[in-house]
Amino acid sequence: xxxxxxxxxxxxxxxxxxxxxxxxxxxxxxxxxxxxxxxxxxxxxxxxxxxxxxxxxxxxxxxxxxxxxxxxxxxxxxxxxxxxxxxxxxxxxxxxxxxxxxxxxxxxxxxxxxxxxxxxxxxxxxxxxxxxxxxxxxxxxxxxxxxxxxxxxxxxxxxxxxxxxxxxxx
Amino acid sequence: xxxxxxxxxxxxxxxxxxxxxxxxxxxxxxxxxxxxxxxxxxxxxxxxxxxxxxxxxxxxxxxxxxxxxxxxxxxxxxxxxxxxxxxxxxxxxxxxxxxxxxxxxxxxxxxxxxxxxxxxxxxxxxxxxxxxxxxxxxxxxxxxxxxxxxxxxxxxxxxxxxxxxxxxxx
Numbered sequence: 536x537x538x539x540x541x542x543x544x545x546x547x548x549x550x551x552x553x554x555x556x557x558x559x560x561x562x563x564x565x566x567x568x569x570x571x572x573x574x575x576x577x578x579x580x581x582x583x584x585x586x587x588x589x590x591x592x593x594x595x596x597x598x599x600x601x602x603x604x605x606x607x608x609x610x611x612x613x614x615x616x617x618x619x620x621x622x623x624x625x626x627x628x629x630x631x632x633x634x635x636x637x638x639x640x641x642x643x644x645x646x647x648x649x650x651x652x653x654x655x656x657x658x659x660x661x662x663x664x665x666x667x668x669x670x671x672x673x674x675x676x677x678x679x680x681x682x683x684x685x686x687x688x689x690x691x692x693x694x695x696x697x698x699x700x701x702x703x704x705x
Numbered sequence: 706x707x708x709x710x711x712x713x714x715x716x717x718x719x720x721x722x723x724x725x726x727x728x729x730x731x732x733x734x735x736x737x738x739x740x741x742x743x744x745x746x747x748x749x750x751x752x753x754x755x756x757x758x759x760x761x762x763x764x765x766x767x768x769x770x771x772x773x774x775x776x777x778x779x780x781x782x783x784x785x786x787x788x789x790x791x792x793x794x795x796x797x798x799x800x801x802x803x804x805x806x807x808x809x810x811x812x813x814x815x816x817x818x819x820x821x822x823x824x825x826x827x828x829x830x831x832x833x834x835x836x837x838x839x840x841x842x843x844x845x846x847x848x849x850x851x852x853x854x855x856x857x858x859x860x861x862x863x864x865x866x867x868x869x870x871x872x873x874x875x
Contacts, residue, residue, distance in 0.1 A: 536808065536819060536849045541751050544848045547823040547855060548777050549871035552721075572744045576756040577836025581711050584756070584835065586746040607718045638706065649706060653717040663833055665754065665842050666747025672835050678714045679706045685717060692871035699869065701719035703861035 549692035555606040555619055556585055557637070557645050560596040565637060565646050567629055568593045569620020571690060572668070573605060581675045583655055586668045592624040597671055601659040602643040605673070606651040609684035610698035616688055617696060641677035652687040653680035719862035725776040725789055726755055727807070727815050730766040735807060735816050737799055738763045739790020741860060742838070743775060751845045753825055756838045762794040767841055771829040772813040775843070776821040779854035780868035786858055787866060811847035822857040823850035 539547070551571035560566050572586035583605055587594050597603050608616040615633035622629055630637060637646035643656045657673025664670075686698040709717070721741035730736050742756035753775055757764050767773050778786040785803035792799055800807060807816035813826045827843025834840075856868040 536817070536821075536824070536851060538811070539823065539848045539850045539852070541845070541848065543852065544823045544825065544850055545745065546871055547850050547852060548722075548857070550869055550873055552718075572746055574742045574744045574756060575715065576742055576840060577838045580836045582836045582838075584754075584840065586744060586754070641708070647706070651706075653709065653714045654706070655714065661833060661835065663831060663842075665831065666750045666752045668747045668752075670746060670754065670840070670842075672833075672840075675711070678709045678711065680709045680714055680717050681706060682709070682713065682717060687718070689869075689873065691873035695873060697873040699720055699859075701716055701862035703720055703859065703865060703867040 546692035550689040553688040566624035716862035720859040736794035
C-alpha cells in the first residue's frame with residue numbers, strides 16, 4: 536500500500552455512475568446538468584441525495600424550487616449526456632443543444648428526460664453544506680424508466696463515458 | 706417511458722460501487738462492513754460521505770468515535786469483501802472470517818484494510834439523519850492504495866460482485 540495524493544486516489548476510485556439532474560432555473564426554465572456524486576440514502580422513506588457544487592448554474596434553481604429529477608441516462612444517450620455535463624446552462628439552452636426531449640413529470644414541476652434507463656422525481660426534504668458543495672436530500676415522489684434500456688452510463692478516470700448493465704454486463 | 710416501482714427502478718440504476726467501511730465498535734474493536742451508498746461530496750476541503758443504516762452494527766461505533774476508513778476493495782478481494790457485506794459484526798469477528806489483514810492508518814485510529822485499490826481515512830465533520838440512515842460526512846485526512854490493482858468491485862442488481870477498472874475496462 537502506497538501513500539496516494541487526492542487526484543491519484545480519486546482516479547483509482549473511478550469509474551463513477553454518470554447521472555443527469557434536471558431542475559428549473561430561477562426564471563422557471565428547465566436545465567440539465569451531469570453529476571456523479573449521487574446515491575440512494577434511505578429505503579423508507581425512499582430517498583436519494585445529490586451533491587452539487589455551489590458555483591453550478593443548477594444549484595440556485597434547486598435551492599429555490601426544492602425539486603429535481605435524477606436520471607440514469609441510457610447508453611444511446613452518451614453524446615447528449617456529455618453535452619449536458621460539460622457546458623453551462625448560464626451560456627446556452629442545453630436542452631436544445633443536446634437534443635433531449637423533455638416529458639412532463641408525474642409529481643414535480645421539473646420535467647423528466649425521455650428515454651433514460653431510470654428517472655427519480657425528487658422533492659428536497661433536507662439539505663446541508665458540505666465544503667464547496669450542497670447535499671440535497673430528495674424524497675422520491677415519482678419514478679419512470681425504460682427497462683429495455685438497462686445499460687446506462689458511467690464515467691472513467693480519463694473522462695470517457697461507457698455503459699454497464701445493472702447485471703454487470705458491459 | 707414506463708411507470709416503475711421502487712425495486713424495479715433501483716435494479717435499473719445498478720450496478721453500484723461496492724465499498725468497505727472500517728470502524729471501531731463501542732469497545733474499540735475494529736469491524737468492516739460493505740456499503741454501496743458512498744460518494745465524494747467536496748473538492749476543497751476533500752470530503753466523502755457514507756450513508757449507513759441506523760440498525761447496522763457499525764453505525765454506533767462511527768457515531769461514537771467519529772472516524773471511519775472508506776475502501777475500494779480490489780478484484781481479488783471479492784470473496785472476503787462479500788463476507789463483510791453479508792454478515793454482522795454483532796455475531797462474529799468478520800476480520801477473522803474474511804481473512805483481511807489490517808494495517809495501522811496514518812491519521813485515524815481506525816485501521817486500513819491491506820491490498821485495497823484505494824483507502825480514504827476520514828474524520829466525521831458533519832452528519833444528518835436521512836430517513837432510516839445517517840449520512841456521515843468525512844474529511845479525508847490520509848490516503849493510501851494500490852495503483853497496480855486498479856480493477857475494483859461493483860455489485861450488480863442480482864447481488865453479484867464484479868470488477869471494473871477506473872479506465873472503464875471490465
